[in-house]
Amino acid sequence: MxxxxxxxxxxxxxxxxxxxxxxxxxxxxxxxxxxPAPSPSVSAIALGRHLGSNNVVSDTASVFGRRDTIYVSVTVQNAAPTSALTAKWTFQTGQLVDSTSQAIARTDATNATTVTEFHISKKSAWPAGKYKVEIWLDGATVGSRDFQVK
Amino acid sequence: MTNPNEPLPDFSDVESGSSSASMPEAEAQQQTYTVKSGDSLSRISRQVYGDASKWKLIWEANKDIVRNPDLIHPGQVLRIPQA
The missing domain is CATH 1.20.5 (Single alpha-helices involved in coiled-coils or other helix-helix interfaces)
Structure with missing residues:
Protein backbone atom coordinates (compact mmCIF):
# COMPACT_ATOMS: atom_id res chain seq x y z
CA MET A 1 0.00 0.00 0.00
CA PRO A 36 -11.12 5.14 45.58
CA ALA A 37 -8.01 4.56 47.62
CA PRO A 38 -8.72 2.33 50.63
CA SER A 39 -9.58 4.45 53.64
CA PRO A 40 -7.31 4.29 56.67
CA SER A 41 -8.50 2.18 59.57
CA VAL A 42 -7.20 1.22 62.99
CA SER A 43 -6.90 -2.56 63.41
CA ALA A 44 -5.40 -2.73 66.90
CA ILE A 45 -4.76 -0.58 69.95
CA ALA A 46 -2.69 -2.21 72.66
CA LEU A 47 -1.55 -0.91 76.06
CA GLY A 48 1.47 -2.26 77.88
CA ARG A 49 4.74 -1.64 79.71
CA HIS A 50 7.20 -2.54 76.97
CA LEU A 51 7.58 -2.31 73.23
CA GLY A 52 8.74 -5.13 71.02
CA SER A 53 9.93 -4.88 67.46
CA ASN A 54 8.16 -2.48 65.11
CA ASN A 55 6.61 -0.44 67.93
CA VAL A 56 4.18 -3.19 68.95
CA VAL A 57 3.43 -3.53 72.67
CA SER A 58 4.93 -6.83 73.75
CA ASP A 59 3.09 -7.30 77.06
CA THR A 60 -0.50 -6.11 76.91
CA ALA A 61 -1.70 -4.77 80.26
CA SER A 62 -4.52 -2.74 81.71
CA VAL A 63 -3.14 -2.29 85.25
CA PHE A 64 0.08 -0.37 85.85
CA GLY A 65 2.33 0.51 88.74
CA ARG A 66 2.84 4.06 89.93
CA ARG A 67 6.34 4.28 88.43
CA ASP A 68 5.61 2.57 85.14
CA THR A 69 6.08 4.00 81.68
CA ILE A 70 2.84 3.33 79.83
CA TYR A 71 2.91 2.51 76.14
CA VAL A 72 0.10 2.33 73.63
CA SER A 73 0.68 0.99 70.13
CA VAL A 74 -1.76 1.72 67.33
CA THR A 75 -1.80 -0.38 64.18
CA VAL A 76 -3.20 1.42 61.15
CA GLN A 77 -4.04 -0.02 57.74
CA ASN A 78 -3.89 2.06 54.57
CA ALA A 79 -2.80 5.30 56.17
CA ALA A 80 -2.59 8.24 53.81
CA PRO A 81 0.84 9.89 53.51
CA THR A 82 -0.52 12.85 55.45
CA SER A 83 -2.31 10.87 58.17
CA ALA A 84 -1.61 11.66 61.80
CA LEU A 85 -2.55 10.02 65.07
CA THR A 86 -3.16 11.70 68.39
CA ALA A 87 -3.13 10.03 71.79
CA LYS A 88 -5.06 11.92 74.44
CA TRP A 89 -4.49 10.65 77.97
CA THR A 90 -6.94 11.63 80.71
CA PHE A 91 -7.37 10.96 84.42
CA GLN A 92 -10.62 9.76 85.96
CA THR A 93 -11.62 13.35 86.72
CA GLY A 94 -11.44 14.19 83.03
CA GLN A 95 -8.24 16.12 83.66
CA LEU A 96 -5.89 16.06 80.69
CA VAL A 97 -2.69 14.16 81.45
CA ASP A 98 -1.05 14.50 78.03
CA SER A 99 -1.88 14.86 74.37
CA THR A 100 0.65 13.97 71.67
CA SER A 101 0.30 13.85 67.88
CA GLN A 102 2.47 11.81 65.55
CA ALA A 103 2.59 11.69 61.76
CA ILE A 104 2.19 8.12 60.55
CA ALA A 105 5.24 6.67 58.83
CA ARG A 106 4.82 5.38 55.30
CA THR A 107 8.33 4.54 54.19
CA ASP A 108 7.26 1.84 51.75
CA ALA A 109 4.50 2.76 49.31
CA THR A 110 3.45 -0.87 48.95
CA ASN A 111 3.27 -1.41 52.68
CA ALA A 112 -0.21 -0.79 54.05
CA THR A 113 0.46 -1.44 57.73
CA THR A 114 2.04 0.99 60.15
CA VAL A 115 2.42 0.90 63.90
CA THR A 116 2.65 4.10 65.91
CA GLU A 117 3.57 4.09 69.58
CA PHE A 118 2.92 6.70 72.24
CA HIS A 119 4.28 6.57 75.75
CA ILE A 120 4.00 8.57 78.93
CA SER A 121 6.00 8.53 82.13
CA LYS A 122 5.99 10.70 85.22
CA LYS A 123 8.98 11.86 87.24
CA SER A 124 6.97 11.63 90.44
CA ALA A 125 4.64 8.67 90.91
CA TRP A 126 1.38 8.42 89.00
CA PRO A 127 -1.67 9.18 91.14
CA ALA A 128 -3.57 5.94 91.71
CA GLY A 129 -6.86 5.76 89.87
CA LYS A 130 -8.51 5.19 86.54
CA TYR A 131 -7.17 6.58 83.30
CA LYS A 132 -8.12 6.55 79.66
CA VAL A 133 -6.19 6.95 76.43
CA GLU A 134 -8.22 8.02 73.45
CA ILE A 135 -6.82 7.61 69.94
CA TRP A 136 -7.66 10.03 67.15
CA LEU A 137 -6.90 9.48 63.48
CA ASP A 138 -6.93 12.59 61.33
CA GLY A 139 -9.16 14.42 63.79
CA ALA A 140 -11.70 11.64 64.37
CA THR A 141 -11.76 9.38 67.40
CA VAL A 142 -11.09 5.76 66.48
CA GLY A 143 -10.91 4.02 69.82
CA SER A 144 -9.90 4.19 73.44
CA ARG A 145 -8.51 2.02 76.18
CA ASP A 146 -9.15 2.26 79.91
CA PHE A 147 -6.47 1.39 82.43
CA GLN A 148 -5.75 1.65 86.10
CA VAL A 149 -2.76 2.72 88.15
CA LYS A 150 -2.45 0.98 91.50
CA MET B 1 -16.59 8.77 93.00
CA THR B 2 -14.21 11.69 93.15
CA ASN B 3 -14.33 14.25 95.93
CA PRO B 4 -14.94 17.73 94.43
CA ASN B 5 -13.02 19.31 97.33
CA GLU B 6 -9.94 17.22 96.68
CA PRO B 7 -7.16 19.10 94.86
CA LEU B 8 -6.53 17.95 91.30
CA PRO B 9 -3.41 15.86 90.84
CA ASP B 10 -0.40 17.51 89.26
CA PHE B 11 0.54 16.13 85.85
CA SER B 12 3.01 18.88 84.97
CA ASP B 13 5.98 16.50 85.22
CA VAL B 14 4.57 13.99 82.74
CA GLU B 15 6.96 13.21 79.91
CA SER B 16 5.70 11.80 76.63
CA GLY B 17 7.02 10.59 73.33
CA SER B 18 5.96 8.85 70.16
CA SER B 19 7.29 7.25 67.00
CA SER B 20 5.89 5.56 63.95
CA ALA B 21 7.16 2.74 61.76
CA SER B 22 5.94 0.81 58.78
CA MET B 23 5.52 -2.87 59.32
CA PRO B 24 6.36 -5.56 56.77
CA GLU B 25 3.17 -7.40 55.86
CA ALA B 26 4.56 -10.71 57.09
CA GLU B 27 5.16 -9.25 60.54
CA ALA B 28 1.81 -7.51 60.56
CA GLN B 29 0.22 -10.93 60.26
CA GLN B 30 2.31 -12.24 63.16
CA GLN B 31 1.44 -10.06 66.13
CA THR B 32 1.37 -12.18 69.22
CA TYR B 33 0.00 -12.11 72.74
CA THR B 34 1.31 -14.09 75.68
CA VAL B 35 -1.52 -15.42 77.85
CA LYS B 36 -1.47 -14.33 81.48
CA SER B 37 -3.26 -15.75 84.49
CA GLY B 38 -6.94 -14.77 84.43
CA ASP B 39 -7.04 -14.15 80.69
CA SER B 40 -9.81 -15.37 78.40
CA LEU B 41 -10.12 -15.00 74.65
CA SER B 42 -12.83 -12.38 75.05
CA ARG B 43 -10.71 -10.43 77.53
CA ILE B 44 -7.72 -10.53 75.18
CA SER B 45 -10.00 -9.49 72.32
CA ARG B 46 -11.21 -6.51 74.32
CA GLN B 47 -7.64 -5.49 75.10
CA VAL B 48 -6.35 -5.88 71.56
CA TYR B 49 -9.35 -4.91 69.44
CA GLY B 50 -11.38 -2.95 71.99
CA ASP B 51 -14.23 -5.38 71.34
CA ALA B 52 -14.68 -8.59 73.34
CA SER B 53 -17.01 -10.06 70.72
CA LYS B 54 -14.13 -10.49 68.26
CA TRP B 55 -12.63 -13.35 70.30
CA LYS B 56 -13.47 -15.81 67.51
CA LEU B 57 -10.91 -14.11 65.26
CA ILE B 58 -8.22 -15.02 67.78
CA TRP B 59 -9.56 -18.54 68.21
CA GLU B 60 -9.69 -19.13 64.46
CA ALA B 61 -6.06 -18.04 64.14
CA ASN B 62 -4.94 -20.35 66.96
CA LYS B 63 -7.04 -23.48 66.58
CA ASP B 64 -3.90 -25.52 66.25
CA ILE B 65 -2.99 -24.75 69.87
CA VAL B 66 -6.38 -23.78 71.35
CA ARG B 67 -8.90 -26.55 70.80
CA ASN B 68 -11.31 -25.37 73.49
CA PRO B 69 -11.83 -21.58 73.40
CA ASP B 70 -12.72 -21.61 77.10
CA LEU B 71 -9.38 -23.16 77.98
CA ILE B 72 -6.19 -21.18 77.46
CA HIS B 73 -3.10 -21.40 79.60
CA PRO B 74 -0.69 -18.78 80.97
CA GLY B 75 2.42 -18.65 78.82
CA GLN B 76 0.68 -19.67 75.60
CA VAL B 77 1.66 -17.39 72.75
CA LEU B 78 -1.36 -16.58 70.59
CA ARG B 79 -1.28 -15.14 67.10
CA ILE B 80 -3.33 -11.95 66.88
CA PRO B 81 -4.77 -11.52 63.40
CA GLN B 82 -5.74 -8.16 62.01
CA ALA B 83 -9.35 -7.32 62.79
Missing part, protein backbone atom coordinates in the same frame (compact mmCIF):
# COMPACT_ATOMS: atom_id res chain seq x y z
CA UNK A 2 1.40 3.43 -0.92
CA UNK A 3 1.62 6.42 1.35
CA UNK A 4 -1.30 8.10 -0.51
CA UNK A 5 -3.52 5.08 -0.06
CA UNK A 6 -2.91 4.87 3.70
CA UNK A 7 -3.65 8.56 4.35
CA UNK A 8 -7.50 8.24 4.25
CA UNK A 9 -7.33 5.30 6.64
CA UNK A 10 -5.21 7.30 9.07
CA UNK A 11 -7.63 10.25 8.87
CA UNK A 12 -10.58 7.95 9.54
CA UNK A 13 -8.89 6.48 12.61
CA UNK A 14 -8.05 9.97 13.90
CA UNK A 15 -11.65 11.18 13.39
CA UNK A 16 -13.04 8.23 15.29
CA UNK A 17 -10.52 8.77 18.05
CA UNK A 18 -11.42 12.48 18.34
CA UNK A 19 -15.14 11.75 18.33
CA UNK A 20 -14.76 9.21 21.07
CA UNK A 21 -12.31 11.28 23.05
CA UNK A 22 -14.86 12.91 25.32
CA UNK A 23 -16.65 9.66 26.07
CA UNK A 24 -13.34 7.92 26.74
CA UNK A 25 -12.38 10.71 29.12
CA UNK A 26 -15.69 10.38 30.96
CA UNK A 27 -15.22 6.64 31.24
CA UNK A 28 -11.77 7.15 32.68
CA UNK A 29 -13.13 9.63 35.20
CA UNK A 30 -15.85 7.19 36.19
CA UNK A 31 -13.33 4.41 36.64
CA UNK A 32 -11.31 6.58 39.01
CA UNK A 33 -14.43 7.51 40.94
CA UNK A 34 -15.52 3.91 41.57
CA UNK A 35 -12.10 2.78 42.75
Missing amino acids: SRFQTAPAVLLVCSIALACGKKAEQATDSAVAVA
